[in-house]
């Protein structure tokens with residue numbers, strides 16, 4: 323990236339790993355979007371499965387482009403990681419999420435946990451991790467009710483450094499969740515080395531319920547081993563009643579998914595909390 327006139331960062335073809343024009347255009351569009359705050363956070367409720375009570379919300383970023391409309395995270399997060407734009411984007415996301423958390427605490431929803439997805443790139447970068455730590459300390463919120471979600475691949479790619487940083491977050495009170503569990507390579511015993519409190523069972527696992535015996539047997543045993551190792555388990559992508567019943571039967575305590583609730587806008591989230599609590 324190079325400084326264009328007037329502080330504008332402009333991306334050129336030679337900066338990009340995938341040297342194609344579409345990527346370059348997208349990166350520049352994204353840069354404009356970051357500078358003009360074209361983003362918003364949605365919140366997907368997380369439930370205690372046996373009672374149906376809402377215990378938390380996962381913040382999920384959405385890009386609302388003035389012309390193209392809604393752009394899904396899968397179409398810009400990987401690009402932002404590639405270009406390094408993830409740092410400024412993530413600072414915005416974390417700030418917004420913490421403001422929201424602060425708001426909940428002021429309006430009587432302080433018991434609601436907030437999950438924030440963090441890119442492994444941000445955690446592994448000296449400058450950006452430091453900036454993120456600084457940003458976080460400017461907020462007076464209950465850190466023990468904030469969960470940082472990070473994927474296994476993000477940890478493994480820089481394991482010693484990321485472990486040290488996750489420990490720093492834990493020392494501040496944050497909880498750490500391993501996102502998309504089951505899609506990476508590590509075994510549960512190996513995971514014991516990582517400073518993780520929560521395992522999020524990936525939806526590709528949940529999708530398997532209850533199609534065939536072997537798959538569901540694997541899930542059953544992952545759940546039981548995770549419990550023995552004292553992890554909390556959150557199931558993601560619950561779409562059917564069958565999946566929900568199965569997870570409850572094998573003592574999966576919490577979960578999220580379209581069956582229970584889709585991600586909600588800021589307004590929908592406030593309305594829901596107002597109605598419930």
Ligand code: C2E
Pocket residue numbers: 366381382383394395396399415439440441501502525558559560561578579580581585
């Ligand atoms: P994720 O962290 O695994 O988030 C769960 C994704 O599954 C979300 O997609 C959510 O809308 C979707 N989902 C929830 N319930 C169901 C269900 O029952 N069925 C199906 N098929 N999908 C469900 P979304 O919001 O499009 O986000 C996709 C990914 O983008 C996220 O996966 C996460 O890796 C990334 N992402 C989203 N927001 C952020 C963010 O603020 N920061 C970072 N670093 N990454 C983010």
Ligand code: CA
Pocket residue numbers: 380439471501
């Ligand atoms: Ca997540």
Ligand code: CA
Pocket residue numbers: 501502522524558
């Ligand atoms: Ca996930």
Ligand code: CA
Pocket residue numbers: 502
């Ligand atoms: Ca995912």
